[in-house]
Amino acid sequence: MTERSWPAPSRAEQGATAESIDTDAVRPRVQRGILLPSLYAGNARAVMHRGWLVVAKTNWLIVLSGLFEPILYLLAMGIGLGSLVGTVTTSTGAEVPYAAFIAPALLAVAAMNGAVYDSTWNVFFKMNYGKLYQGMLATSLGPLDVALGEIMLALARGLLYAGGFMLVMQAFGLNLSLWALLALPAVVLIAFAFASFGMAITSYMKTFQQMDWINFIMLPMFLFSATFYPLSVYPVAIQWLIQAMPLWHGVELVRGLTTGAVGPHLWWHVLYYVVMVLVGLTFTTRRLRALFLR
Amino acid sequence: MPAPVITAVDLVKKYKDFAAVDGLSFEVAPGESFGLLGPNGAGKSTTMRMVGAVSTRTGGGLGILGLDPNTHGPEIRSQLGVVPQADNLDAELRVRDNLIVYGRYFGLPYSYLRPKADELLAFAQLEDKAKSRVDDLSGGMKRRLTIARALVNNPRIMLLDEPTTGLDPQARHVLWDRLFRLKEQGTTLVLTTHYMDEAEQLCDRLIVVDKGRIMAEGTPASLIREHSSREVLEVRFGSARNAEAAEALKGVGDRIEVLPDRVLVYAHSGEAALARVTELGFEPMTSLVRRSSLEDVFLRLTGRSLID
Numbered sequence: 239m240t241e242r243s244w245p246a247p248s249r250a251e252q253g254a255t256a257e258s259i260d261t262d263a264v265r266p267r268v269q270r271g272i273l274l275p276s277l278y279a280g281n282a283r284a285v286m287h288r289g290w291l292v293v294a295k296t297n298w299l300i301v302l303s304g305l306f307e308p309i310l311y312l313l314a315m316g317i318g319l320g321s322l323v324g325t326v327t328t329s330t331g332a333e334v335p336y337a338a339f340i341a342p343a344l345l346a347v348a349a350m351n352g353a354v355y356d357s358t359w360n361v362f363f364k365m366n367y368g369k370l371y372q373g374m375l376a377t378s379l380g381p382l383d384v385a386l387g388e389i390m391l392a393l394a395r396g397l398l399y400a401g402g403f404m405l406v407m408q409a410f411g412l413n414l415s416l417w418a419l420l421a422l423p424a425v426v427l428i429a430f431a432f433a434s435f436g437m438a439i440t441s442y443m444k445t446f447q448q449m450d451w452i453n454f455i456m457l458p459m460f461l462f463s464a465t466f467y468p469l470s471v472y473p474v475a476i477q478w479l480i481q482a483m484p485l486w487h488g489v490e491l492v493r494g495l496t497t498g499a500v501g502p503h504l505w506w507h508v509l510y511y512v513v514m515v516l517v518g519l520t521f522t523t524r525r526l527r528a529l530f531l532r
Numbered sequence: 533m534p535a536p537v538i539t540a541v542d543l544v545k546k547y548k549d550f551a552a553v554d555g556l557s558f559e560v561a562p563g564e565s566f567g568l569l570g571p572n573g574a575g576k577s578t579t580m581r582m583v584g585a586v587s588t589r590t591g592g593g594l595g596i597l598g599l600d601p602n603t604h605g606p607e608i609r610s611q612l613g614v615v616p617q618a619d620n621l622d623a624e625l626r627v628r629d630n631l632i633v634y635g636r637y638f639g640l641p642y643s644y645l646r647p648k649a650d651e652l653l654a655f656a657q658l659e660d661k662a663k664s665r666v667d668d669l670s671g672g673m674k675r676r677l678t679i680a681r682a683l684v685n686n687p688r689i690m691l692l693d694e695p696t697t698g699l700d701p702q703a704r705h706v707l708w709d710r711l712f713r714l715k716e717q718g719t720t721l722v723l724t725t726h727y728m729d730e731a732e733q734l735c736d737r738l739i740v741v742d743k744g745r746i747m748a749e750g751t752p753a754s755l756i757r758e759h760s761s762r763e764v765l766e767v768r769f770g771s772a773r774n775a776e777a778a779e780a781l782k783g784v785g786d787r788i789e790v791l792p793d794r795v796l797v798y799a800h801s802g803e804a805a806l807a808r809v810t811e812l813g814f815e816p817m818t819s820l821v822r823r824s825s826l827e828d829v830f831l832r833l834t835g836r837s838l839i840d
Contacts, residue, residue: 265686266640275603276602287633287636288622373616376586376612378638380606
């Protein structure tokens, strides 16, 4: 069989009425990629656009509400509790006001929450009830397009929360160094890692009860990852455990940048997230393939 | 003859040890309207998914538009229009946005999609529903929207999996009309159905599949000729007497089949068979002579027992 040598479909001769379909018009062209051509069509942005459209037309208020959570924490804990605490010593030995200590942690948490919400509950629903992906994968999109598109959407949300919160930090004078500018890309990386990992985990979930496990892990991680006090208060064994968890790396990375305690040690945190991104993407793509291209 | 758009050779799909599709071979020519018939669980939908490049085959060969779906999924899918068995419209988007966003998945530009969406809404007779929510549409409207959506990329092949299941007669006829227009315009149609009238209306050629294998292949007319008689006489003698009467009527027509409520006599001429029945001294409570249909072929080939 020769490649693409079939004749163009014969055309009814009548003029194009409203009811006839003009089959000779544009046909989609798929650029065959070098990377995983059977899984990726290079069109993740279409998946992201779809998400934006839904958010823009239906629930942007819900999205905005996510912005206020870290601000409320900052006011209650940073300003309120902070007036009792005074200053805290960071892991690099610097003395900083309590609000400036917890603000970067809350920033990392905001990125995590935005990304995790979009990549877990949102994806879980679409996967199991909306049949959305089934429709998407009947088009030229591949599973990697879908995964990347959803993750980019989660990133955008993470970035929105982070940007808003950084402005609040600036207003309260909690960005202690110019390095704080780099906190934005750092937050994107954190969101990327949580989103790709979250989506990978979600793809294995079958019921709502299982989804509750995600919250069960997220809450203690939020409370204990050196968010509200330094890691040094824990016994060594607990310190190791917390350092193995992903949020601690985000807290340390962002705190290093906003307080200006920058050093090569920050690269370890970056590396941690890069690995997390790669592992998450690999599992998500594999899993979507197993689920939808069976 | 032009190169076929679909070529399947000994196509096999196994789930663990169970072979859902067990060695199907068929070809579909461009512009042809091709049907897969079979009872539930025959392997129709599995075959459709493999042809739609959303399921990897376990064995055999499959070429869609000259490409291998295992390695060229996105390229093949970009040339297909898929109407799945269950509607999977995007309930979070309005009717018109469903068409546009779906077109975006194919990488098509907005400048093309906006007029195209309006054209397709007209084709699906949904112009006044453009801004409606998908959930507010009736079953028939959803189905038409799904078909319109499948046309957004000007597909070379349309794959329709039980397109009219669950629709009322009016909605079915509207849908058939739309599909017939597509066929007239030269779009290749591949459809599964278990409505025999639908297959007779829409298919140039079809295969009857059961337990993952092809039981018969041909045009609707040739299948009827080959596997059934020209006419069928249906006579009722009352539930208690049907079996007894059928025994006595042996030799009338080509073949006799006893059902719980009636006796079917397959014959070239139903009237002549009925005359013979009365000659033999039987007085049926009711009698009906009809043309043989694809349904007779189907039931003969796949049996009458209920399949779940």
